[in-house]
Amino acid sequence: MRVFFDTSAFAKRYVQESGSELVADWCERADEIGLAAIALTEIISAFCRLQREGKISVQQYQQLKNALLSDIEDAAIADMTPNVIHQAVLSLERNVLRAMDAIHIGSAVAMQADVFISADQRQCQAAQRAGLTVVYV
Numbered sequence: 494m495r496v497f498f499d500t501s502a503f504a505k506r507y508v509q510e511s512g513s514e515l516v517a518d519w520c521e522r523a524d525e526i527g528l529a530a531i532a533l534t535e536i537i538s539a540f541c542r543l544q545r546e547g548k549i550s551v552q553q554y555q556q557l558k559n560a561l562l563s564d565i566e567d568a569a570i571a572d573m574t575p576n577v578i579h580q581a582v583l584s585l586e587r588n589v590l591r592a593m594d595a596i597h598i599g600s601a602v603a604m605q606a607d608v609f610i611s612a613d614q615r616q617c618q619a620a621q622r623a624g625l626t627v628v629y630v
Contacts, residue, residue: 495569496523497606499597500535501613502630503528506564507536507557508543512612512630519610519628526568529577529600531593533570536561571600580623588619598623 496519505516520526537558544554571577573596581599584590590598594616601609602623609625611617617627 494523494607495525495527495604496520496608496610497527497597497601497604497625498532499529499594499601499609499611499613499616500532500539501616502610503532504536504539505612505630507560508539515628515630516610519608519630526564527571527601527604527606528565528568529571529597530573531596533561533565535593569604571604574603576603584619584623587622588615590616590619594619598625601625 502512502516505513506520540554540557543549544551549557577596577599580602581595584595584598585592594613598616598620601620602625606625608628609620610628610630611620612630614629617629621627
């Protein structure tokens with residue numbers, strides 16, 4: 494089963510918060526993890542913010558970054574192809590979304606994900622409208 498995670502969900506794999514256990518369960522169940530290419534920089538950005546705010550140390554930042562980079566070695570990463578852009582534009586036209594959220598949806602549709610997982614309720618609703626099976630974490 495191809496399980497696609499948006500940034501808000503996949504980040505829960507590294508930072509313990511509500512929904513982290515559910516994300517871990519879905520990662521275990523997945524035959525393939527799908528991510529939009531932008532998810533990587535968005536997650537690293539979140540790690541950097543946590544370090545700047547003093548919530549994690551430099552060493553913890555490096556551990557989180559290394560874990561992420563290791564985890565994505567086997568992941569399916571969706572590039573910004575014309576199909577991804579087309580699907581993202583459709584999502585923007587049909588929903589009230591931020592551009593990055595639409596790119597995640599467009600990537601999942603283009604990858605033909607079996608499940609789309611997000612911690613963003615509005616994005617989940619838009620993903621459902623795009624024909625995806627959705628799990629809100």
